[in-house]
Amino acid sequence: MKFMARKGRRTVVSLGASVVLVTLAVGSESIASGAIAGAAPAGKFAGQTLTVLIPAPTTNVAAVNEFNSTVMALFQKQTGASLQYQTYTSASDELTSIETSAVSHSGPDVMNLGTTLVPTAYATHDFATLNASDWAQMGGQKAFFAQQLKMGGPNANSYIGVPIDSVPFAMAYNTALFHKAGITHAPTTWSQYVADAEKINDPKKGIYGTGFDPADSYDPWKDYWTFALQQGGDFVSPNNKKSTLASPAVVNSVQFWFDWYTKFHIVNPQSLTWKGSDLVDAFAAGKVGEIPIQTINSVPTYLSGAIGHNFAFAPPPSVPYGMKAMPKGGQPASTIVSGQDDVVAKYANKALAVQYLKLATSPYVQRLQWEQLNELPVITSAAQSAVKSDPKLVGPFVTSLENADPTAFIGAWGPIESALAGATEEFATKVESSHQLPVSYIQSVLKSVDSQIQPQLS
Amino acid sequence: MVASVANVGPVAGPAPLGAPAAGGGGLGVHTAEPGVRSGNTGATPVRRRMGAVGRRPIWLAVPAALLLLVVVGVPVGLNVYLSFFNITISNLSHWLSAPFAALRNYGSAITSPTTGAVSAVDALVVSVEFSVVTTAIAAPIGLLVALSLNHRFRGRAALRSVYLVPYVLPTFVTAVVARMMFMNGTGLVDKALALVHLGGPSTYWLLGPNAFWAMVATDVWASWPFIYIMALAGLSSVPSDLYEAAEIDGAGYMAKIRWVVLPQLRNVLALALLLSTIYHFGNFTLPFVMFGNPPPAPVDVLPIDIYYRAFTSFQYGIAAATAVLTLVVMAVPGYVYLRMTRLASSGAQ
Numbered sequence: 001m002k003f004m005a006r007k008g009r010r011t012v013v014s015l016g017a018s019v020v021l022v023t024l025a026v027g028s029e030s031i032a033s034g035a036i037a038g039a040a041p042a043g044k045f046a047g048q049t050l051t052v053l054i055p056a057p058t059t060n061v062a063a064v065n066e067f068n069s070t071v072m073a074l075f076q077k078q079t080g081a082s083l084q085y086q087t088y089t090s091a092s093d094e095l096t097s098i099e100t101s102a103v104s105h106s107g108p109d110v111m112n113l114g115t116t117l118v119p120t121a122y123a124t125h126d127f128a129t130l131n132a133s134d135w136a137q138m139g140g141q142k143a144f145f146a147q148q149l150k151m152g153g154p155n156a157n158s159y160i161g162v163p164i165d166s167v168p169f170a171m172a173y174n175t176a177l178f179h180k181a182g183i184t185h186a187p188t189t190w191s192q193y194v195a196d197a198e199k200i201n202d203p204k205k206g207i208y209g210t211g212f213d214p215a216d217s218y219d220p221w222k223d224y225w226t227f228a229l230q231q232g233g234d235f236v237s238p239n240n241k242k243s244t245l246a247s248p249a250v251v252n253s254v255q256f257w258f259d260w261y262t263k264f265h266i267v268n269p270q271s272l273t274w275k276g277s278d279l280v281d282a283f284a285a286g287k288v289g290e291i292p293i294q295t296i297n298s299v300p301t302y303l304s305g306a307i308g309h310n311f312a313f314a315p316p317p318s319v320p321y322g323m324k325a326m327p328k329g330g331q332p333a334s335t336i337v338s339g340q341d342d343v344v345a346k347y348a349n350k351a352l353a354v355q356y357l358k359l360a361t362s363p364y365v366q367r368l369q370w371e372q373l374n375e376l377p378v379i380t381s382a383a384q385s386a387v388k389s390d391p392k393l394v395g396p397f398v399t400s401l402e403n404a405d406p407t408a409f410i411g412a413w414g415p416i417e418s419a420l421a422g423a424t425e426e427f428a429t430k431v432e433s434s435h436q437l438p439v440s441y442i443q444s445v446l447k448s449v450d451s452q453i454q455p456q457l458s
Numbered sequence: 459m460v461a462s463v464a465n466v467g468p469v470a471g472p473a474p475l476g477a478p479a480a481g482g483g484g485l486g487v488h489t490a491e492p493g494v495r496s497g498n499t500g501a502t503p504v505r506r507r508m509g510a511v512g513r514r515p516i517w518l519a520v521p522a523a524l525l526l527l528v529v530v531g532v533p534v535g536l537n538v539y540l541s542f543f544n545i546t547i548s549n550l551s552h553w554l555s556a557p558f559a560a561l562r563n564y565g566s567a568i569t570s571p572t573t574g575a576v577s578a579v580d581a582l583v584v585s586v587e588f589s590v591v592t593t594a595i596a597a598p599i600g601l602l603v604a605l606s607l608n609h610r611f612r613g614r615a616a617l618r619s620v621y622l623v624p625y626v627l628p629t630f631v632t633a634v635v636a637r638m639m640f641m642n643g644t645g646l647v648d649k650a651l652a653l654v655h656l657g658g659p660s661t662y663w664l665l666g667p668n669a670f671w672a673m674v675a676t677d678v679w680a681s682w683p684f685i686y687i688m689a690l691a692g693l694s695s696v697p698s699d700l701y702e703a704a705e706i707d708g709a710g711y712m713a714k715i716r717w718v719v720l721p722q723l724r725n726v727l728a729l730a731l732l733l734s735t736i737y738h739f740g741n742f743t744l745p746f747v748m749f750g751n752p753p754p755a756p757v758d759v760l761p762i763d764i765y766y767r768a769f770t771s772f773q774y775g776i777a778a779a780t781a782v783l784t785l786v787v788m789a790v791p792g793y794v795y796l797r798m799t800r801l802a803s804s805g806a807q
């Protein structure tokens with residue numbers, strides 16, 4: 001990531017060319033030196049083909065293709081088998097692949113899924129559980145970030161998902177606006193966050209202290225979830241049997257988020273219809289002081305905007321609004337465990353699939369993944385290398401990851417996300433029409449959401 | 459004088475479908491042949507031809523019937539089957555052994571909400587309102603444009619092509635552009651309305667009740683060319699001697715429209731309105747892309763409701779039941795369509 005921070009757009013443009021050279025050089029080195037330790041004897045899987053479903057690249061396409069070519073060549077070299085990639089283009093496409101695979105018992109052998117979809121895949125009972133021997137081939141579970149593993153299954157003995165890349169969230173802030181407002185460091189409490197935003201706020205110039213995106217399908221629930229966990233609450237009960245979306249912690253969380261609009265006036269009054277991309281664009285344009293959850297993938301957009309290099313990341317605040325310390329039972333919840341996991345279909349050749357997983361999670365490929373695609377490693381040794389390469393940029397994300405909390409591992413998580421997106425739409429409509437969001441209204445809507453979700457938990 | 463032109467009406471249009479044509483003197487005699495050609499009038503010739511078809515060996519229809527069975531019959535039958543079972547993500551891989559739910563899925567589809575507290579009945583109401591209102595606005599636009607292009611003038615061919623642009627644009631593209639245009643504060647719609655003092659500079663169009671009208675306006679823009687194409691095709695089949703007869707009778711432009719053109723277009727327009735309504739009813743892409751995921755309640759149409767039931771709530775049985783209910787609702791215009799195209803009557807023969 002250092003190359004982006006230092007050289008900006010020019011580097012992004014030249015990335016494609018350099019990637020070819022780097023990949024060829026490093027790839028051939030690895031093949032020649034047998035960089036992946038303990039590879040299966042070539043020939044055991046000769047003539048076989050492993051199909052892997054991955055998200056279609058939307059940016060950095062040349063780099064992704066080069067990276068995939070390198071992995072394919074390594075896989076062929078190590079196992080004698082061929083590796084083929086298939087792609088999906090959207091979250092619904094991703095979900096459809098799981099469903100089709102479950103119904104037809106055929107399809108891709110390995111699927112690269114977003115972490116919040118792994119519980120859905122688990123619920124189909126159509127994906128293989130990885131045993132101790134499988135994990136041993138991947139260097140053991142200890143090689144991975146402990147938090148990142150937790151979205152692979154309900155417990156360590158029944159993981160179906162193997163982390164491949166990590167996308168933790170961190171708070172992003174505009175260093176120029178912070179400096180201008182006399183703020184010297186990122187906030188660690190939500191009270192401080194609001195106070196800083198109020199200092200930065202300058203609506204006459206179109207600058208707002210913070211921002212939100214109520215029309216986004218995913219961002220609102222992630223903010224509610226962070227606030228709720230820090231207060232000691234959650235969306236479901238600890239045993240995952242009861243929907244607690246109308247609990248005081250969640251109601252407070254929703255209220256606090258919309259208070260940014262109705263009470264503190266620290267977000268753009270036009271932003272009730274914003275999606276995540278609108279918020280990122282506004283931040284990149286230098287119009288927003290701080291935003292609570294951003295990923296490292298937004299950096300190229302920042303660099304191409306008016307904000308230039310005047311941004312920094314920090315772990316999000318962990319102390320609830322109005323408090324001086326996290327209450328009893330509260331958790332930092334810096335980020336959800338976010339990223340991509342690989343799952344192996346039961347109909348696949350598991351032994352061959354494990355060979356692929358071993359390759360994909362090897363320190364060498366994980367490092368390559370970071371260097372070429374800017375995707376954070378999931379194994380600690382490669383992540384340390386990434387931090388060393390650019391501590392200021394990568395450090396906050398790794399710190400966030402260390403304080404990450406997994407979302408409840410339940411098949412109903414997808415419906416919860418969707419129901420909360422619908423509820424947020426109702427909240428935004430209410431705010432638009434009356435410029436306020438009464439607690440009673442939040443409770444009423446969330447009780448309705450509770451009643452939708454509860455049948456899927458029992 | 460115009461009274462004799464008015465005789466065209468009973469001959470060309472309102473005769474009951476399948477009934478013998480109400481022959482008449484004057485202009486009515488001239489419309490019989492064009493009517494048969496365009497499928498508008500005169501049941502006797504049509505019946506004769508149908509009879510001829512009926513005498514052909516029935517096995518000729520077997521390949522088409524088999525294809526229909528595979529492409530339409532099997533999926534519909536499967537959907538009806540699924541609607542009676544409690545299928546969720548946890549038993550999806552063994553859906554054939556899912557527990558029988560009797561009519562519970564139908565009850566849930568009607569009463570229990572999906573996202574945004576919208577039930578299938580709410581979504582049905584939105585869908586009906588959307589399809590009817592959109593068609594009602596698009597139809598006169600399409601008809602007027604077709605009439606304006608019905609006489610020869612320089613550049614007519616180019617205009618005819620340009621008018622088709624909204625119709626040929628992928629709905630996804632239309633929805634993305636519409637989202638940008640209707641964005642509050644920064645969108646062109648707000649700016650334009652503020653410029654002419656018809657609205658504030660930051661009216662929310664993608665949220666709340668206004669969302670419905672934003673969706674209607676966008677779909678009208680995208681779909682009026684369909685009515686225009688149908689009307690243009692109908693106009694090209696109006697025999698010129700009818701216009702000449704009307705002129706001889708002293709009819710002016712408006713009288714010819716009223717007493718010659720509209721009666722001749724009646725069936726074509728009715729078909730266009732019906733197909734347009736059905737199309738709007740099934741429009742999924744526009745609200746899905748234009749408003750976010752999920753869309754606000756005022757634009758939460760039935761196809762969206764089914765999608766969320768199946769693909770975010772994993773209530774496959776309820777989604778299937780909702781789809782069956784949709785099928786029942788759509789059977790009404792479908793039956794009317796069959797009657798209008800005389801397939802129903804030909805099937806009876």
